[in-house]
Amino acid sequence: MQFGIFTVGDLTTNPTTGHTPTEHERITAMVAIAVKAEEVGLDVFAAGEHHNPPFVPSSPTTLLGYIAAKTERIILSTATTLITTNDPVKIAEDFAMLQHVSDGRVDLMLGRGNTGPVYPWFGQDIRAGIPLALENYALLRRLWREDIVDWEGQFRTPLQGFTATPRPLDGVPPFVWHGSIRSPEIAEQAAYYGDGFFANNIFWPKEHYQTLIGLYRARFEHYGHGAADQAIVGLGGQVFMRAKSQDAVDEFRPYFDNAPVYGHGPSLEDFTEQTPLTVGSPQQIIDRYAGMRDFFGDYQRQLFLMDHAGLPLKTVLEQLDILGGEVVPVLRKELAKNRPAHVPDAPTHASLTAAVSAAGHAADPAPAPVRARLG
Template identity: 80%
Template sequence: MQFGIFSVGDVTTDPTNGRTPSEAERIKAMVRVALKAEEVGLDVYASGEHHNPPFVPSSPTTMLGYIAAKTSKIILSTATTLITTNDPVKIAEDYAMLQHLADGRVDLMMGRGNTGPVYPWFGQDIRNGIELAIENYHLLHRLWREDVVDWEGKFRTPLQGFTATPRPLDGVPPFVWHGSIRSPEIAEQAAYYGDGFFANHIFWPTDHFQRLINLYRRRYEHYGHGSADQAIVGLGGQVFIRPNSQDAIREYRPYFDNAPVYGHGPSLEDFMAQTPLTVGSPQQVIERTLTFRENFGDYQRQLFLADHAGLPLKTVLEQLDILGEQVIPVLRKEFDALRPSHVPDGPTHAALVAEHDQQAETEAEPTPETETSRA
């Protein structure tokens, strides 16, 4: 089981003192949070991709490449790579380059984003969102697996004899998650390719995401990648932790009430009741997170949203200390003890390389038919 954090990279005024960090301060804070995540023993740091205020992470590869040079263990991921508005050729080359620089500690989460105007900014039409996601990923999948690609589609110019460089590290592309909060087509896409499906269920009720994940699991098995319970599932989450719940709620409430996405909407108590948001003690976070397995089955990756809504960097780093010291060790032990042996661990480059090499050896082994024909 992999545990980590993701950042949306918002620049938000601290409602308790009225101070707004500069873009430079926010970018440097994201780096500091990533380094702290590795320091406290988390497995994954993921950055969002946005191209509009109040967000700063418009270039995840730049951010993650910088973090890669300062870390040695943590997996560096995206919380969204906009498969609809980024050129798949550029994605293929940028993330293969990052994969080499980070010694394989890279994966991606494909998504369509939640900002409609981004489509015309990059020359696309939001009405083609699903079609773009399907066609662009089909091309990206080929670019990472075929040395020379001839291709023609609907949304970009054709390719003739094209080779994306550099080639994926060790001949193995970065692992891909397909993220969705509403679209069954994306769950189907993830299942078709045998990729991971990430349900960032921090906004909508549990039963909605149960339907999406169950669809993905059934279709994963249908396409022959393994049994439904072996499908690779990731979940989002959101926490704020203090030694006792009263202090946690009192401190977090002004940030929740003024958050850029859900501020001035449902009450903190209503939002906690309807979504995975947990504001409370370490034990409350542990108990709530363990219920995710009851709702969604065994899964491979849990990411928490920790730095957003104007929370000061000092507070975020304190949150990571609590996660690393008091929460994650317990969750890791509990989840690993509950997971059946046939259900895979979270994806890593080393595991993907081993699987790739084993498959190559199997394909190279002579069959009884080939031995007979040789005779």
């Protein structure tokens, strides 16, 4: 079981001080947070991709490459990489390069994005979001698995005799998670290829995500990748902690009330009741997240959003100390209890390389274009 954090890189005014960090301050803070995440024993740091204010991480591979040089162990990922508006050729080359500079400590989460204006900025139409996601990923897989690619599709110019460079480290592409909060087609795509499915379980009630994850698990088994409970699932989460639960609520409330995503909407109490956001003591966080398996089955990756809504860097680093020191060690033990032996861990470069070596080749389990089940 992997535990980590993800950042959306929002540039938000601290409602308690009125201070708005500069872009440089925010980017520097994200680097410090990633380094701290490794220091406290977390497994994953993931950065989002955004091209619009109030967000700053427009180039996550640049950020992660710098973090790779400052860390030794932590897995570097994205949350998300926009498969719809990025050129698959550039994704293939950027992440292969990141594999090499990080010694394989990299995977990525693909997503469509939910900001409409971004599509025309990159020459695309949001109404083609699903077809773009399907076609671009089919090409991305080939670019990583074939040394020479001839290709023609609907959304980019054809390729003739093209080789993406550098080639993936050890001939093994990065593991891919497909991220979604609402689209069954993306769950279908993840299942078809035997990839991971990440449900960013932070906005809606659990029943919504149970439906998406249930679909993914059933179709994963349908396509012959293993039993449904062997599918590779990741979840998002949000927490804020203090030793005393009321202190956590009192401190976090102004940040919640003014957050750019959910501020000025439901009350903190309503939102914590209806979503996995948990504000309280470390034990409350442990109890809430140890119970996620009851709703979603055994899963492989749990990421927390910790540095949003204007929280100052000092507070975020304190939160990471609590998360890594008091919460995650207990959750590791709780979520390992009664975990069936046949349920796999989250793939890493080492495990994927070993699997390829055992098989004798980098087999593609689903070389044909995906035909998503839309019903």
